[in-house]
Amino acid sequence: MSNQEQERERKAEAHTPKTGADLLIEALIEENVETLFGYPGGAVLPIFDALYKKKHLFNQVLARHEQGSIHAAEGYARISGKPGVVISTSGPGATNLVTGITDAMIDSLPLVVFTGQVNQPVIGTDAFQEADIIGITTPITKHNYQVRKVSDLPRVIKEAFHIATTGRPGPVVIDIPKDVAANPCQDSYDNSFHLPGYQPTIKCNPLQVKKLKEAIQQATKPVILAGAGVQFAQASSELLEFAETHQIPVVNTLLGLGTFPGEHELSLGMGGMHGTYAANTALYDTDLLINIGARFDDRLTGNLDHFAPSALVAHIDIDPAEIGKNVNTHIPIVGDAKYALIEMKKQIKDSPTFKAWRDVCLSNKKEFPLWYNEPTEAMIGQWVIDKVFKATKGEAIVATDVGQHQMWSAQFYKFNKPNRWVTSGGLGTMGFGFPASIGAQLAKPNDLVVAIVGDGGFQMTLQELSILQERHLPIKIIIVNNQALGMVRQWQEAFYSQRYSESIFSIQPDFVKLAEAYEIKGVKIEDPHDFEKQLDELIAYDGPVLIDARVLQQENVYPMIPPGKGLNEMIGVKP
Numbered sequence: 309m310s311n312q313e314q315e316r317e318r319k320a321e322a323h324t325p326k327t328g329a330d331l332l333i334e335a336l337i338e339e340n341v342e343t344l345f346g347y348p349g350g351a352v353l354p355i356f357d358a359l360y361k362k363k364h365l366f367n368q369v370l371a372r373h374e375q376g377s378i379h380a381a382e383g384y385a386r387i388s389g390k391p392g393v394v395i396s397t398s399g400p401g402a403t404n405l406v407t408g409i410t411d412a413m414i415d416s417l418p419l420v421v422f423t424g425q426v427n428q429p430v431i432g433t434d435a436f437q438e439a440d441i442i443g444i445t446t447p448i449t450k451h452n453y454q455v456r457k458v459s460d461l462p463r464v465i466k467e468a469f470h471i472a473t474t475g476r477p478g479p480v481v482i483d484i485p486k487d488v489a490a491n492p493c494q495d496s497y498d499n500s501f502h503l504p505g506y507q508p509t510i511k512c513n514p515l516q517v518k519k520l521k522e523a524i525q526q527a528t529k530p531v532i533l534a535g536a537g538v539q540f541a542q543a544s545s546e547l548l549e550f551a552e553t554h555q556i557p558v559v560n561t562l563l564g565l566g567t568f569p570g571e572h573e574l575s576l577g578m579g580g581m582h583g584t585y586a587a588n589t590a591l592y593d594t595d596l597l598i599n600i601g602a603r604f605d606d607r608l609t610g611n612l613d614h615f616a617p618s619a620l621v622a623h624i625d626i627d628p629a630e631i632g633k634n635v636n637t638h639i640p641i642v643g644d645a646k647y648a649l650i651e652m653k654k655q656i657k658d659s660p661t662f663k664a665w666r667d668v669c670l671s672n673k674k675e676f677p678l679w680y681n682e683p684t685e686a687m688i689g690q691w692v693i694d695k696v697f698k699a700t701k702g703e704a705i706v707a708t709d710v711g712q713h714q715m716w717s718a719q720f721y722k723f724n725k726p727n728r729w730v731t732s733g734g735l736g737t738m739g740f741g742f743p744a745s746i747g748a749q750l751a752k753p754n755d756l757v758v759a760i761v762g763d764g765g766f767q768m769t770l771q772e773l774s775i776l777q778e779r780h781l782p783i784k785i786i787i788v789n790n791q792a793l794g795m796v797r798q799w800q801e802a803f804y805s806q807r808y809s810e811s812i813f814s815i816q817p818d819f820v821k822l823a824e825a826y827e828i829k830g831v832k833i834e835d836p837h838d839f840e841k842q843l844d845e846l847i848a849y850d851g852p853v854l855i856d857a858r859v860l861q862q863e864n865v866y867p868m869i870p871p872g873k874g875l876n877e878m879i880g881v882k883p
């Protein structure tokens with residue numbers, strides 16, 4: 309904005325009274341919000357107008373669909389550790405956010421979502437673009453508000469940021485009727501609020517840690533299960549120290565990947581349905597399972613009757629509702645993972661060595677590694693991911709969509725650091741990966757971001773290609789293109805007698821032309837040698853790239869715990 313323009317706006321501002329919308333913008337500035345994912349519409353016109361006057365203070369991103377906005381906000385939150393902020397209009401704008409809000413809720417991502425609402429006098433009359441977003445989002449938010457008085461705005465916004473980012477993070481919706489945003493507002497954004505009913509426990513009870521200490525001293529086969537809670541608590545270095553000091557093997561959950569270095573000797577890799585043999589066998593045989601910040605999702609546990617059947621279970625979680633929800637827990641430790649690990653360090657100075665057990669785990673890891681058959685003619689997904697891992701030296705931020713390519717990414721991209729992995733774990737939301745990569749790149753503009761997507765899921769949100777050129781985001785998109793809904797096809801092959809009901813694409817867009825339509829470099833690669841030859845250059849390319857990597861349709865994700873089976877019933881462990 310030129311000085312002249314600024315002066316003109318300053319004068320205009322001095323003559324117009326402050327509104328609810330102005331206060332909202334003031335609040336965003338006070339909360340240090342830099343990046344905003346918004347999409348305008350009738351009910352939020354006052355908010356977008358207030359934003360216009362302060363637009364130089366924000367990095368505003370106009371996705372092409374509200375689902376794109378919210379997944380981008382999730383990717384941003386996951387990588388930056390800061391809340392993702394979304395503004396949408398009422399009715400269809402708000403309902404387009406529902407999948408992303410649910411996704412953020414189950415994966416514990418902090419979001420503050422502002423939805424416009426119709427004017428208060430017509431609420432409840434089926435007014436134009438009215439939707440009961442409070443009713444709709446009540447089960448899928450950590451908390452939600454409808455602001456009925458402009459003087460409530462400061463408190464509500466302050467509480468919302470606090471609730472979204474503390475304790476177990478999650479999405480908070482603030483529904484703002486148009487008249488509340490447009491009304492004059494005398495208040496300013498102050499910092500006081502009072503939430504006696506919301507006091508997350510950060511510091512765990514040392515007596516519970518003492519119980520864990522005693523359990524470790526009795527154990528012969530301990531295992532650590534590390535989930536996303538370790539990342540949220542920024543406790544990776546404490547986890548590493550704990551595991552190394554006591555030489556306890558570590559299994560990661562899907563969302564916990566990177567919280568413990570994937571290439572560390574003590575890492576057994578991912579556990580669960582498509583986890584490693586070493587991880588699942590350790591979870592099955594252990595006599596002391598130490599869960600740090602994971603929620604015992606059914607894709608991890610498999611059949612609960614076969615989950616850690618002889619183990620004493622300790623569970624550290626900031627959300628007490630998670631403890632004992634799925635798995636009977638003997639030592640509950642409620643609190644922040646970093647605090648708990650520091651407390652453990654204070655209390656557990658020495659422990660027996662678990663050398664014999666550790667050697668069993670490490671020999672399983674060596675003897676039953678993840679595998680694939682080296683391609684000769686056609687590429688396969690696992691191989692593509694392995695090559696991307698090597699070409700990016702394991703340093704990229706990787707966002708994936710949902711399906712086979714996601715599981716292969718989790719298996720073959722070894723994350724050695726936290727804050728590098730963006731995936732939809734709990735909800736398994738197709739269409740998540742590509743917009744989430746945009747949020748990740750905005751959070752870390754100087755880092756290499758790779759979006760690994762399926763040909764199916766990419767088609768759900770590919771309209772966000774517009775943002776890449778517009779914002780100069782050099783994301784490398786790799787479509788693992790099996791011309792199928794691969795994961796569905798795999799299940800139909802294995803469990804539905806190869807009846808491929810609606811899982812194979814008979815036509816697809818020309819993805820290269822599509823990239824070009826958005827002024828992005830696009831390449832289609834079918835031959836493994838070409839892929840190897842071109843990959844380094846494409847990764848190093850100074851700008852966005854879309855790679856349509858054609859892979860064998862019949863390839864399946866192994867190993868696998870078949871549905872309904874237990875950790876000890878894996879198939880496809882060896883070629």
Ligand SMILES: Cc1ncc(C[n+]2csc(CCOP(=O)(O)OP(=O)(O)O)c2C)c(N)n1
Nearest residue numbers: 711712713736738762763764765793794795
């Ligand atoms: C929104 C949504 N709809 C349906 C599904 C069910 N589903 C899970 S994986 C999958 C196939 C994904 O296909 P693609 O994106 O091509 O990835 P691939 O498995 O082939 O790697 C489907 C349909 C889902 N997870 N999310």
Ligand SMILES: [Mg+2]
Nearest residue numbers: 762763792794
């Ligand atoms: Mg596919």
